Amino acid sequence: MSLRGAACIVGAFEHPARKAPHVSTPQLHAECARAALADAGLTAADVDGYFCAGDAPGFGPMTMAEYLNLDCRHVDTTETGGSAYLVHVAHAAEAIAAGRCDVALVTMAGRPRSEPAVSAFSSAGAFTPPDQPFELPYGPAAINTYAMCAMRHMHEFGTTPEQLAWIRVAASHHAQHNPHAVFRDLVTVEDVLASPVVADPLHRLDCCMNTDGGGALVIVKPEIARSLARPTVTLRGAGEFVKHQSGGRVDLTWSGARESGRAAFAMAGVTPVDIAYASVYDSFTITVLIQLEDLGFCEKGRGGAFVADGNLIAGVGRMPVNTDGGGLCNSHPAGRGGMPKIVEAVRQLRGEAHPAVQVPGCALALVHGTGGSLGSRHGSATLILERS
Numbered sequence: 001m002s003l004r005g006a007a008c009i010v011g012a013f014e015h016p017a018r019k020a021p022h023v024s025t026p027q028l029h030a031e032c033a034r035a036a037l038a039d040a041g042l043t044a045a046d047v048d049g050y051f052c053a054g055d056a057p058g059f060g061p062m063t064m065a066e067y068l069n070l071d072c073r074h075v076d077t078t079e080t081g082g083s084a085y086l087v088h089v090a091h092a093a094e095a096i097a098a099g100r101c102d103v104a105l106v107t108m109a110g111r112p113r114s115e116p117a118v119s120a121f122s123s124a125g126a127f128t129p130p131d132q133p134f135e136l137p138y139g140p141a142a143i144n145t146y147a148m149c150a151m152r153h154m155h156e157f158g159t160t161p162e163q164l165a166w167i168r169v170a171a172s173h174h175a176q177h178n179p180h181a182v183f184r185d186l187v188t189v190e191d192v193l194a195s196p197v198v199a200d201p202l203h204r205l206d207c208c209m210n211t212d213g214g215g216a217l218v219i220v221k222p223e224i225a226r227s228l229a230r231p232t233v234t235l236r237g238a239g240e241f242v243k244h245q246s247g248g249r250v251d252l253t254w255s256g257a258r259e260s261g262r263a264a265f266a267m268a269g270v271t272p273v274d275i276a277y278a279s280v281y282d283s284f285t286i287t288v289l290i291q292l293e294d295l296g297f298c299e300k301g302r303g304g305a306f307v308a309d310g311n312l313i314a315g316v317g318r319m320p321v322n323t324d325g326g327g328l329c330n331s332h333p334a335g336r337g338g339m340p341k342i343v344e345a346v347r348q349l350r351g352e353a354h355p356a357v358q359v360p361g362c363a364l365a366l367v368h369g370t371g372g373s374l375g376s377r378h379g380s381a382t383l384i385l386e387r388s
Contacts, residue, residue: 009234012216012342013036014213015109015215018113018182023111030067037216047070047218049075051092052076053081055334076088081370081378102220105216108338145375147198162193169192174314177357181329182209209327213334215340222234225388233386235385237267238383239262239264242378254290255291256294257380261368270384276359276365280295280321280341281338282337292319326341341368345383
């Protein structure tokens, strides 16, 4: 089923909070929902479809539909971690095309800085994933599983720590213009390499942060979009994929972006050279590098050269990436960075990004999200969005 032109994003909002100790998670969801609906020129009374993931409290849509006072005839709780919200955009377009809803609301929020959660690698709880008895004795954590990917990429292709550092440098150049970014100071390659090694070869400044916050999107059928006063962003292509360890046939040098990106480009009828701006999941610098390769912006193994020398910096390089500062410098709400990636792409396509990082004439943008770990199992989702 092609989703090209099936739905439009008419409202988008990223919560400005990066630490919210006195606000509950449901309240963050509500504040994001209200602001995204206001951005679209709609109200909660217009919403008939609601989409959320595992960050939604209680029983997900049942809890939140009541909290937000929504009358929903369609809900979706697809959970793929940080990529879930990209999946929700595609699933909302499918639901709209099928007539199951006309106005879809997607929300996400969390408070990991104010209320730390149990690690996903912990065996606590009534349900133990089948992989845990085999992996927990080796002490997996997010940082060391990504470090394995970085080390393997360096071994296979000669990628260097200096090349990875350029990804953080680019993020800092963008974040200096974002008043809500956690880290706004410019950094150099030398600064990144001088920061402590957390898991060889990744330094502290190769890593994203966890923040409180959230965001929301409003997705509608094209007829409704045309009746609203706001600029319209149309879904042109979408793809999703789950990569795992395939019974031991593991190759750490590629991610699920290879398959989700291929599907999104095929649906959209465009190629990477047509993309003016990219929001790419940046849990770690190596995440960006591998995904840029897998999405087709450069050949496999050439990511180090592609990201070096400022090539990701708006106004300087050939491929602006994460112009809000991304998860490395701006925010990584609830450990789920997919929502801000969509919001910044919408800003770029509307011409509403900060003037210092706005891509001139931005007409096509790519958004890619990852949920889980590149070193074990993860969900990948890719969107190609178009300025209408």
